[in-house]
Each structure stands twice: as structure tokens, then as C-alpha cells.
Amino acid sequence: MSKKLKAYLTIIYLACFSVLVILSINYSYKIDFFDITFLLIVTFVMNNYSIFFNYITEIKTSMTLPVLLSAFYFVNPLWAGIIAAVGTITFKEEIKYFVWYKFLFNRAVFFLASSAGALIFNLTTPVLDSNSFPIMSTLFASIIYFIVNNFLVYVVINLADNDVNQMSLLSYFRELSKNLITSYFLGLVLLASYMYFSKVLFVLVIILLFIIKDFFYSRLQQMNSYTQIIESFLKVIDSKDHYTEGHCERVANYTYHLCNEMNLSRAKSEKIISIAKIHDIGKIYVDDDILRSSDKLSEQEYKEIKRHTEYGYQLLKDIDLINDELDIILYHHERWDGRGYPEGLKGEKIPVGARILTACDSLDVMITGRTYKPPMTKEEIIAEFKKCSGGQFDPEIARKMIQLIKDGYFDDKFKSEEKIRELELSLEY
Ligand SMILES: [Fe+2]
Ligand SMILES: [Fe+2]
Incomplete structure (x- = not known):
């Protein structure tokens, strides 16, 4: 001492x-x-x-x-x-x-x-x-x-x-x-x-406080196990599909910003963001060769890939903790104009969480590119959201997404013009 x-x-x-x-x-x-x-x-x-x-x-x-x-x-x-x-x-x-x-x-x-x-x-x-x-x-x-x-x-x-x-x-x-x-x-x-009142009430109030404490504590434990489940699923998805590694995590990040713009309740936003983190979980059931294929997919293969929405939904539907907003996974490839899958839902029939996720999912594809198409520039992405507003995307969500992009929220994510040209060249050969 x-x-x-x-x-x-x-x-x-x-x-x-x-x-x-x-x-x-x-x-x-x-x-x-x-x-x-x-x-x-x-x-x-x-x-x-x-x-x-x-x-x-x-x-x-x-x-x-x-x-x-x-x-x-x-x-x-x-x-x-x-x-x-x-x-x-x-x-x-x-x-x-x-x-x-x-x-x-x-x-x-x-x-x-x-x-x-x-x-x-x-x-x-x-x-x-x-x-x-x-x-x-x-x-x-x-x-x-x-x-x-x-x-x-x-x-x-x-x-x-x-x-x-x-x-x-x-x-x-x-x-x-x-x-x-x-x-x-x-x-x-x-x-x-x-x-x-009396000492009796004093003691009763203390007991009540203990009960409240227990309630909070068990809620907190529940939240923790929920996060753990999400995180282990995330690892499974990434190990399965290296090409899109980090995709779900990035989409969840975009979802966070978009949810903030949408004036949703905090609880709802949190659920949507959590689901965004595992939205492609169904891909673990899709054949590896199809997922990793850089060739153009056959109609049959494409059909199989599309089923990842239903696979994901089926996989998670029995887990009580996640159940609430699960249809987001099922409908994240629906389109505002009704030409999406799996059910071809239209407009506001598609849950709002799914509409948000569609926009964020597409944003990530546009930013990172795919084996068959190079990434897009910031301006091209804005143009794409304008073009697809009312088609693939809910017009209001598209408008908010464009605003977020313009406001520079994702500036650190966009690839430079030169980098994109490089990738384009490598795709041509
Ligand atoms: Fe998907
Ligand atoms: Fe996705």
C-alpha cells in the first residue's frame, strides 16, 4: 500500500x-x-x-x-x-x-x-x-x-x-x-x-421493485440469446457463400439508416435490422455449386436460388423469439409492382420491413457488384433508384434512399470510378 x-x-x-x-x-x-x-x-x-x-x-x-x-x-x-x-x-x-x-x-x-x-x-x-x-x-x-x-x-x-x-x-x-x-x-x-401508509407498504414496494428487476433481467437475457442466435446464423451464411461475405451485415447497416428515416417505432426498427442481418439465411439450403457459379444460371437453378426466401422462413418460423417479423425474410424479394417472388405481392400488401430490406439489399448489390456485373457509381445508383421507384421499390422508400445516398451516408462504401473500370475489364475476359 x-x-x-x-x-x-x-x-x-x-x-x-x-x-x-x-x-x-x-x-x-x-x-x-x-x-x-x-x-x-x-x-x-x-x-x-x-x-x-x-x-x-x-x-x-x-x-x-x-x-x-x-x-x-x-x-x-x-x-x-x-x-x-x-x-x-x-x-x-x-x-x-x-x-x-x-x-x-x-x-x-x-x-x-x-x-x-x-x-x-x-x-x-x-x-x-x-x-x-x-x-x-x-x-x-x-x-x-x-x-x-x-x-x-x-x-x-x-x-x-x-x-x-x-x-x-x-x-x-x-x-x-x-x-x-x-x-x-x-x-x-x-x-x-x-x-x-405504513411499513408494510414500504416492504411491499421493495418486493415489487425486486419483481420489476427480475422482469428486466429476464428480458435482458432473452435479448442476449436473440442476438447470439442471429450472430451464429450470420456466421453460417458467410461460411456458405464467400462471394457475398459480409453482405447481410452491410445490408443491416443500410437498414439501420433507412429505418431511422422511416419514423418507425424503435422496437420495430430493431426487429427489422436484426432480421436484415440474417435475411439470406435460406441460402444454406441452396446447393453450393449454384451459389458459387459464375456462369449464367439455368432457369432451374435460378428457381432454386429464389427459394431461399421460403427456406429461410421455414427454418426460423419455429423460433419464438424471431417469429414476430419473420415474413420480412419471406417477402424480401417481392416488388412494389407485384412482379417479385415468392407470392407476387403488390404495394402495401408487402410488409414495410420487407420493402425496406428490398431497397437495402439492392443497394448492396449495386455497390459491390456481382460475378456477372460490375459495381455501380454513386450517380448510377441514384439513377437506378429513380428508375425503379414504383417498379421494384416502394416510391417513398426509394425517395428516402436517394436522399440518404445524396446526404453522403454511404459515401465510404462506394467504389471509385477507376476501381469499377478495373473490375469491368476483368469481367470482360
Ligand atoms: Fe435474398
Ligand atoms: Fe440479400
Whole structure:
């Protein structure tokens, strides 16, 4: 341990001790045993049995502050500090891997932060919330608690020579401040239930929060497995069809931009983009020789390639997670004028996701070219979208696509004139 760190820890211990003595002199006679015990037990249980939102934000936000807001209201600063210091002892980390100076430091930090928060609460309540629910004073108290707690921890992290954790004070606070807002509002809900109803409701609200946490967590796990499925499919497609390697990924990227322009709900856009990533999955059932053939395809072979839309749909239709927008895969080669496949759907009968995908799919073919045709220039692509608007493409989508191209969204993707000429020459021989 460095000298600086030792000195810092000593200062914190002394500060904690001094504050404890000063507060004991001023407040020890005011004891509401029942409230103190209740809040202490709740804080302790919360800290040892769940860390709220931990999985979602990946930052440890415990329920300590929300519970402490009630302590600021119901008990004096001395006891608010003690509740925080004792209630935050965790069996899993601190008792099992006991290191005395870390243990003491944590107690001191919680004590100082909580008693500072409670003092600010007591000072501001008569001024800001004299006859009303203490919205403002709890806000100030939360901010003070947050600053004291995180600043003391920030210093110790930086003194501990831990490279991984070196970040500027500002970005450290910015990262954590999202949790402050959540904690503050949760704290208000808890305080209101404690003040106006009872301890029973207070506990019920906490249980409800746990249920919500579980809900979010299982949603998050579901999302993760969904992404994993998509990614493994993507690898399968790329390994199967080297010529179009990266095609699906690029199409998904174009889809992202086009969806943004289309004013779709975020959930819908996300689904369309995910499906775009695997839209050609059905090609894994198409014979390799046909896929890789650089000769002109026979009618039979072409028919087989076209079936990749149905193959893809059949393959995925039993997976619940993906099912929602699956017809995008089935219809991504339909045309606005009804001359597409597999069903020859026309106009708005084609799902909007599929219409978006058609435009993005074609854009990638135009940009990268195929064995039988060279890539097109930016101007040629714009002209092509104009020409095919109302034919292959939904006119509105074509218009938006042209705008995106003109606005330079895909400029890094287009090949230069020279490169295209080179490719053209190589195709002729
Ligand atoms: Fe396709
Ligand atoms: Fe495609």
C-alpha cells in the first residue's frame, strides 16, 4: 500500500470518528428505536440479497440510497449514518474476504455520506419543504450523499494505482449519475409509502421493485440469446457463400439508416435490422455449386436460388423469439409492382420491413457488384433508384434512399470510378 493511500485512509477514519463524536453529542438522545431497527434491517437485507439494476446498467447501484432517504426523514443524522454504515456490510464480499482497512473504509464512507445527506436534509427541509412532501430537500440530500460517497471512493481507486479504474472525475460522476436519478425517484416512492401508509407498504414496494428487476433481467437475457442466435446464423451464411461475405451485415447497416428515416417505432426498427442481418439465411439450403457459379444460371437453378426466401422462413418460423417479423425474410424479394417472388405481392400488401430490406439489399448489390456485373457509381445508383421507384421499390422508400445516398451516408462504401473500370475489364475476359 502506498504512503499516500495510507495517509488518505487515516484521514477518512479520523474524519469518520470526529463526525461520529460530534453527532453523538448532538443527537444521541433522540432515538426512535423502532424506525432505526426497521430501516437497518431493510438496508441490510437489500444489500445482501440483491443489487438493484446491477445487471442492466452494469454499475453497482444498490437500493441503499432509496432506503436511506426514509432514514433521513425518520431518524437523526447520527443514526442515518449508523444505519448506512452497518446496513451495507455484505456477507458475500466483505465478511468472506475480510480485509480490515477496506472494511473500515467502507463503513466510514457510508457513515460520512449518509450523515452528510441527513444533515443537509434537516437543514433544507424547513426552508424548501416546510409544509409539503420533502421533494426538494430529499433531492439535495441525495446529491450530497452521492457526491460524498462517490468522491471518497474515487480518490481511493485512484490512489490504489489500479490502471483499469483510472478515469476522470467528471466521466466517473457522469457514468454514475444515471443511478442517482433512479435512486432518487425510487427513494421518493419508498418515503411516500412509509410516510402516508405504513411499513408494510414500504416492504411491499421493495418486493415489487425486486419483481420489476427480475422482469428486466429476464428480458435482458432473452435479448442476449436473440442476438447470439442471429450472430451464429450470420456466421453460417458467410461460411456458405464467400462471394457475398459480409453482405447481410452491410445490408443491416443500410437498414439501420433507412429505418431511422422511416419514423418507425424503435422496437420495430430493431426487429427489422436484426432480421436484415440474417435475411439470406435460406441460402444454406441452396446447393453450393449454384451459389458459387459464375456462369449464367439455368432457369432451374435460378428457381432454386429464389427459394431461399421460403427456406429461410421455414427454418426460423419455429423460433419464438424471431417469429414476430419473420415474413420480412419471406417477402424480401417481392416488388412494389407485384412482379417479385415468392407470392407476387403488390404495394402495401408487402410488409414495410420487407420493402425496406428490398431497397437495402439492392443497394448492396449495386455497390459491390456481382460475378456477372460490375459495381455501380454513386450517380448510377441514384439513377437506378429513380428508375425503379414504383417498379421494384416502394416510391417513398426509394425517395428516402436517394436522399440518404445524396446526404453522403454511404459515401465510404462506394467504389471509385477507376476501381469499377478495373473490375469491368476483368469481367470482360
Ligand atoms: Fe435474398
Ligand atoms: Fe440479400
